[in-house]
Amino acid sequence: MDKKDKLGIDIKSIMEEETLDLTLSQKAFDNIIQHRKKSLREKIQEFINKEIEIPVAPAIIGFAVLLAVTLIPMDIFKSQNERIIDMGGSYVIIREGFEVSKK
Amino acid sequence: MKIKIKIKTLIFAVFILTLTFIWAIPTATLMIAGYLETKDSEKASLFYEKYASYPTTPSIESKYLHANSLIRSFNKFTIFLTGWGGGENTSPEDIEKAKQILMETLAEKPVKNREKDYYIKSYKMLLDILIASGDAETLQEWIAFGQKGTDERLVYTADVYDGFLHHVNGEGEAAKSIIEKYDETELKDTIFYVLKAEIALFDGKYEESEKIYDSIYKNNWRELGKSFGSGGYYRNDWFDRFMEDFKGDNVITGTVTCEGKPMPFVEIYVQEAKEGFSFYASGENYVAITDVNGEFKTLGLKDGLYSVGIGVDGSVLANKAFQGSTMQYVELNGEDGEFHLSFRNTLKIYSPEPGERLSGEEFTVSWEEIEDAAYYKVEPVVFYEPFGERGISTRIYAKDKNGEYKFTENQAVFNINMIRNNPYITVSDSDNGYLGAQAVLGIFIPGVEYPIVVNAYDENNNLITGSLPLRSYYEHIPSITAEGSLNEGENFIYRKNYPAAIEYYENILKENPDDIDALRYLTRIYGIGWKEGEQNFERAFTLGQRYTEISGNRELLTNTLGGMNISEIKENRENVYLTLKEAMKDPDFDNYYFLSRYYIAVENYEGAREALQMAENVTDNLIFLNMYFGDYKEAVESIKSERFYRSRLSSNKVKEALESLSESPPKGDELKVFNDFLLKLINSIPYNEGQNVYDETVKQISNNNIKTILDEIYLERNWDIEY
Numbered sequence: 045m046d047k048k049d050k051l052g053i054d055i056k057s058i059m060e061e062e063t064l065d066l067t068l069s070q071k072a073f074d075n076i077i078q079h080r081k082k083s084l085r086e087k088i089q090e091f092i093n094k095e096i097e098i099p100v101a102p103a104i105i106g107f108a109v110l111l112a113v114t115l116i117p118m119d120i121f122k123s124q125n126e127r128i129i130d131m132g133g134s135y136v137i138i139r140e141g142f143e144v145s146k147k
Numbered sequence: 148m149k150i151k152i153k154i155k156t157l158i159f160a161v162f163i164l165t166l167t168f169i170w171a172i173p174t175a176t177l178m179i180a181g182y183l184e185t186k187d188s189e190k191a192s193l194f195y196e197k198y199a200s201y202p203t204t205p206s207i208e209s210k211y212l213h214a215n216s217l218i219r220s221f222n223k224f225t226i227f228l229t230g231w232g233g234g235e236n237t238s239p240e241d242i243e244k245a246k247q248i249l250m251e252t253l254a255e256k257p258v259k260n261r262e263k264d265y266y267i268k269s270y271k272m273l274l275d276i277l278i279a280s281g282d283a284e285t286l287q288e289w290i291a292f293g294q295k296g297t298d299e300r301l302v303y304t305a306d307v308y309d310g311f312l313h314h315v316n317g318e319g320e321a322a323k324s325i326i327e328k329y330d331e332t333e334l335k336d337t338i339f340y341v342l343k344a345e346i347a348l349f350d351g352k353y354e355e356s357e358k359i360y361d362s363i364y365k366n367n368w369r370e371l372g373k374s375f376g377s378g379g380y381y382r383n384d385w386f387d388r389f390m391e392d393f394k395g396d397n398v399i400t401g402t403v404t405c406e407g408k409p410m411p412f413v414e415i416y417v418q419e420a421k422e423g424f425s426f427y428a429s430g431e432n433y434v435a436i437t438d439v440n441g442e443f444k445t446l447g448l449k450d451g452l453y454s455v456g457i458g459v460d461g462s463v464l465a466n467k468a469f470q471g472s473t474m475q476y477v478e479l480n481g482e483d484g485e486f487h488l489s490f491r492n493t494l495k496i497y498s499p500e501p502g503e504r505l506s507g508e509e510f511t512v513s514w515e516e517i518e519d520a521a522y523y524k525v526e527p528v529v530f531y532e533p534f535g536e537r538g539i540s541t542r543i544y545a546k547d548k549n550g551e552y553k554f555t556e557n558q559a560v561f562n563i564n565m566i567r568n569n570p571y572i573t574v575s576d577s578d579n580g581y582l583g584a585q586a587v588l589g590i591f592i593p594g595v596e597y598p599i600v601v602n603a604y605d606e607n608n609n610l611i612t613g614s615l616p617l618r619s620y621y622e623h624i625p626s627i628t629a630e631g632s633l634n635e636g637e638n639f640i641y642r643k644n645y646p647a648a649i650e651y652y653e654n655i656l657k658e659n660p661d662d663i664d665a666l667r668y669l670t671r672i673y674g675i676g677w678k679e680g681e682q683n684f685e686r687a688f689t690l691g692q693r694y695t696e697i698s699g700n701r702e703l704l705t706n707t708l709g710g711m712n713i714s715e716i717k718e719n720r721e722n723v724y725l726t727l728k729e730a731m732k733d734p735d736f737d738n739y740y741f742l743s744r745y746y747i748a749v750e751n752y753e754g755a756r757e758a759l760q761m762a763e764n765v766t767d768n769l770i771f772l773n774m775y776f777g778d779y780k781e782a783v784e785s786i787k788s789e790r791f792y793r794s795r796l797s798s799n800k801v802k803e804a805l806e807s808l809s810e811s812p813p814k815g816d817e818l819k820v821f822n823d824f825l826l827k828l829i830n831s832i833p834y835n836e837g838q839n840v841y842d843e844t845v846k847q848i849s850n851n852n853i854k855t856i857l858d859e860i861y862l863e864r865n866w867d868i869e870y
Binding site: 091092093094095096097098099100101107111114115116117119120126129130131132133134135136137138139 | 148149150151152153154155157158164168172175176189190193194196197224231232461464469526528537538539540541542598600615616617618619620621622624
């Protein structure tokens with residue numbers, strides 16, 4: 045165990061000594077950064093800061109449709125106007141939008 | 148176009164949107180619904196329904212609000228034999244929908260206090276709907292449901308409605324025990340006090356009842372409009388009116404049934420017969436309510452002649468035809484009275500269907516068989532204005548292609564040309580008094596929709612049932628629309644440009660004196676007069692007679708001249724005589740009325756009486772003629788006849804007076820004065836002269852029996868009312 049540690053320390057010291065004057069190119073540096081293992085936090089940060097392109101017109105239309113479907117009742121545009129007439133002593137209700145289908 | 152957006156911004160936007168859909172949109176929907184409700188818009192219920200459909204809204208509250216918005220009110224459709232109408236007309240579909248929603252709500256388990264409040268409200272509303280729709284059986288089931296509950300307010304509500312049910316069924320002690328049970332508790336609300344006041348009222352404790360109603364009115368008057376499924380508990384003004392005009396010792400008992408089955412919770416109203424038909428602005432207040440057996444007993448009433456009416460929820464009438472009653476008025480004269488009213492289910496018309504178009508000349512009407520019917524009549528509905536807004540209408544019987552109008556079979560075939568060739572309605576424009584086009588062109592004008600009604604009658608000509616319910620939707624009514632078009636002259640008539648129509652058809656007659664359309668249309672235009680004072684009976688008779696010779700159709704002339712009044716007949720007696728001579732070869736029932744008027748015009752009163760005896764129904768004139776001839780017993784028989792439409796003349800007072808006159812007939816001057824009065828009546832007394840004629844007559848009469856008869860005629864003719 046001790047032997048192993050000693051060897052490790054030696055190697056590290058040699059490496060540090062040999063690479064003391066080494067200068068990496070930006071490309072190599074970027075390459076290393078890009079390929080290193082990212083932490084979860086970094087991954088999330090990266091994701092939420094990602095920019096996406098959204099087509100404006102479909103987004104607005106989609107939102108408006110969703111809002112309309114959610115807010116406006118289906119039958120709202122059906123005319124509910126009613127008129128009551130007396131027909132031979134009977135109350136007859138004439139409902140707009142309920143015209144008799146002509147046969 | 149595209150925009151760049153960071154995902155974190157997008158996530159924030161989605162969060163805001165979710166919040167919008169979960170909270171803001173339901174809240175906005177509820178606010179819109181509330182706003183529309185304050186504006187009395189029917190669209191409010193659509194927004195309440197939407198609100199209830201969101202998964203995030205409180206279920207019990209939202210369902211209650213939706214059900215509540217479907218019920219417009221519990222105001223009643225009022226039916227007196229002299230007229231009917233009113234009510235808010237919640238549709239049967241909405242009533243059913245509200246019931247279903249509330250039943251679903253009551254299957255839920257409320258936890259929070261707010262939920263519990265709406266649960267109780269839902270329960271109460273369901274019971275109110277069941278009372279309004281006359282469903283006693285289901286009401287009892289739901290009362291039992293509440294009484295088994297664990298929530299004390301639920302049990303209380305169930306008990307109070309149980310108390311109401313006991314009260315309606317005349318089980319006073321059981322109802323009072325419920326009042327005692329809750330009288331000292333904090334649970335009491337408006338319905339408790341309404342029940343307490345009603346029990347006191349029907350116990351004859353008027354002052355106590357009025358006091359309770361005063362207190363409710365001061366503290367919570369709004370609740371009075373929706374207690375026990377009725378809007379009829381605003382009794383504050385009613386007390387004064389009732390105590391002054393109605394309170395007495397005799398009661399009216401009776402039944403309200405449909406197809407022989409009881410109709411529970413029907414409100415019973417009374418009005419003084421002399422008032423005619425009227426609605427009180429605050430609605431009617433009942434003097435009785437039918438129990439689960441459809442039976443009722445009114446509060447004590449003083450002697451008098453009463454018009455009895457009923458109040459039911461409009462939705463109940465959707466499939467019912469009003470059969471009428473045994474009598475138009477109820478007379479209380481030192482003893483109790485009776486009144487029975489019945490409905491029948493409507494009969495079904497198999498053909499035509501709603502909106503049917505007719506390309507040929509003939510159409511068939513077929514209908515369901517009614518077991519006890521002696522005959523049926525087919526009655527097209529004629530709107531005074533054939534095109535445009537459907538307004539005033541009338542129903543006329545139609546003759547089939549064989550000339551019959553009473554059918555014993557379940558179908559009849561009609562020829563529209565035959566019907567057009569015999570126009571027998573007289574309609575006029577309400578604005579300028581111009582003759583309506585259909586009075587000349589006849590009905591089944593091309594392109595005009597004519598609803599078809601079938602009625603079933605018994606052997607005494609009493610209506611059994613009909614195809615048209617008291618409340619219906621226009622699009623459900625069978626109808627016929629003939630295809631084709633009007634020619635130039637007919638268009639003049641249709642547009643009521645009668646001077647142009649007259650010129651057009653007179654020119655045609657110059658070239659062809661036998662043009663059948665010109666003869667027919669001009670006979671009608673001249674005979675009825677296209678406006679007041681524009682009749683030309685001489686010309687109508689000449690053209691009508693020619694039309695009869697060519698077509699063999701006698702009806703046109705009698706139908707046209709049959710509308711003449713007595714003085715017009717007097718002035719044209721020769722022509723009328725010739726017309727009637729022809730018509731009586733094959734008389735129609737209408738011809739007898741025309742014949743009687745002719746005889747009256749020529750002062751042959753015995754002839755007039757004989758003619759009226761042959762007519763289909765007993766008229767006032769037949770009764771007056773019987774009196775005029777001193778045949779008072781026969782006058783009583785006429786009044787008692789099933790063929791006489793009940794009026795004030797049917798009262799026991801009149802019958803007893805006539806019987807007394809029969810035993811001790813008037814003599815001398817008094818008889819002469821009475822007979823002079825009767826002759827004036829027979830010859831028709833203009834309304835504005837009625838009061839004077841009555842005053843002049845009655846001051847010369849000392850015989851009490853004659854006075855009674857005069858008084859009843861005076862009231863029956865409404866001479867006491869100034870318009």
